Amino acid sequence: MLNPQGNLKIVLAGEGGQGVQTVAEIMAEAAFRSGYQALYIPSFGVEQRGGVSLAFVQVGRQPIGAPVFYTADLVGAFSLRAVKKIGGYLGDETWLFYDAHLEEEVKELYPSLERRVAIPALEVAREEMHPRVFNVVILGALGEATGLLPREAVTEALERQLGHKFAQDPSLREMNYRALERGQELCRLALAGEGAAGGQGEVRRGPGGERGPEKADRGRGGLVPGSLEPIITEDGQGRFYLYPALCKGCGLCIEKCPVRTIGWARQLGALGTPVVEPGHGEPCIACRQCQLVCPDCAIWIERRDGDKP
Amino acid sequence: MLPARLPQMPEVWRLESKPHKFCPGCGHGIVLKCLGEAVEELGLVDRTVFACDIGCSLLAWDFFNLDTVQTHHGRTLPVLAGLKRVRPELVVVAYMGDGGAYAIGAQHLVASAGRDDPVTVIVVNNTVYAMTGGQMAPTTLPEEKTETTPYGRRVEENGPSLRGPELVASIASPGAYVARGSVARVRQLKGFIKKGLRAQVEGGHLAFIEALSTCPTNWRTNARETWRFLEEKMHKHFPLGEYAPAQAVREEGGGAQPPRKS
Structure with a gap:
């Protein structure tokens, strides 16, 4: 062409x-x-x-x-x-x-x-x-x-x-x-x-493509209120708060997790790379290693029993 | 549904500049988190001045809700030493990389350590000049591959890698605080930074903390290899812990001080 x-x-x-x-x-x-x-x-x-x-x-x-x-x-x-x-x-x-x-x-x-x-x-x-x-x-x-x-x-x-x-x-x-x-x-x-290059490039959705793009997909447009919404996942003893607007997908937390519950998610984060989520290994023990080593403060762990560590 | 919660970052972190400018997996974020929490826990937020150097550390120029100054090539130290003399009530934090502190700006570090300037110095050591693309730095480990040492650093050609806290401890005055932490030991590192701030505020002495850090971009490592390089190679070459100033040791041992002219 x-x-x-x-x-x-x-x-x-x-x-x-x-x-x-x-x-x-x-x-x-x-x-x-x-x-x-x-x-x-x-x-x-x-x-x-x-x-x-x-x-x-x-x-x-x-x-x-x-x-x-x-x-x-x-x-x-x-x-x-x-x-x-x-x-x-x-x-x-x-x-x-x-x-x-x-x-x-x-x-x-x-x-x-x-x-x-x-x-x-x-x-x-x-x-x-x-x-x-x-x-x-x-x-x-x-x-x-x-x-x-x-x-x-x-x-x-x-x-x-x-x-x-x-x-x-x-x-x-x-x-x-x-x-x-x-x-x-x-x-x-x-x-x-x-066809005749009408500018209507409309062949858009591949198979199974109903989902609209999430907000975080749209690149980093500065932090507007609302984009700081966390994704909250309960796993084992922990409630895992992940802020896609902050997560750069470095994976440091994945390697530090002693029960290896953290893995890659489908959701994309601040740089258009995958964020992390729990649920990939043993149940979370709420040790907060991931929260501690996250360079972007994108993770926060709440104990499900409400106790302070 | 649970109410939306704001990210749990130190309040002194400037939310508008987040996500910050450092690469994914960069240790700067962890060191700055420790510093932010330390400043908050000691109640110093209102009188702290943050100063960053050239190199990746300057990407922290809008990181905090603190008065911030940026200088070049290790001059962070003399600038802050001057500031502290004029406004002794301030708490001043010099934030530098290993390139700025040990290579280009080493004379300022040596002079400040010799004068015992009441400044808290944090040097982030990732063994490379990261911002310019990962060239060999004084701290590059023996055999480590960088842009300018593609076959690994050869000690016989380039010398051994420089150990900052040991250098500073050998010339620092009694009362100065010298330590080396690592972003793989977050709680310990934060403790060192807090002690370093106290040494300045309560003792009026120099505090020097080196933080071993990561650079996945220039090391070209994934997360697993990043931790491995830091924890296996760097921790072995650069021992973690606190270093007593040699002058103090000598004084305690008597002798060794040069005779004073009368």
């Missing part, structure tokens, strides 16, 4: 930690291995994680002169702040890919943009696999959208980038490959539904 003059220019934007840099690097690697000229350069603020993170990728037959450009052929934006930030890279011919939960915001911000495609990557990753493979779904979709990258090259680049993690846990390989395939499918579906 994408057949611009010269090289293909791609901008990817998301929250730091969402994985857009990894996606960009894999795309550039796959292009390079397929015999194209390819260049990738990241751009983010002083915070290594937690800000909006931009990635510039160029792929094509022409030698690449400069790493940064002003108008992109393909833009991917995967959080609210990212959608707001990429406005300057949009031209009349630009395709905008975004996660389906951002539909309203994209319509509102760029009403005249014709070529926009919603990919329900977050929902598919969360419902079918694990929220963490969100970026690999995106990778599949964007790789497909370029029309340049052979799937084997993308798979090979994915292996080079994440192989060391797969070696530690082989089940991850299967999940990531599946995420890649689902992304490719979602892209084909979305583009088929696009």
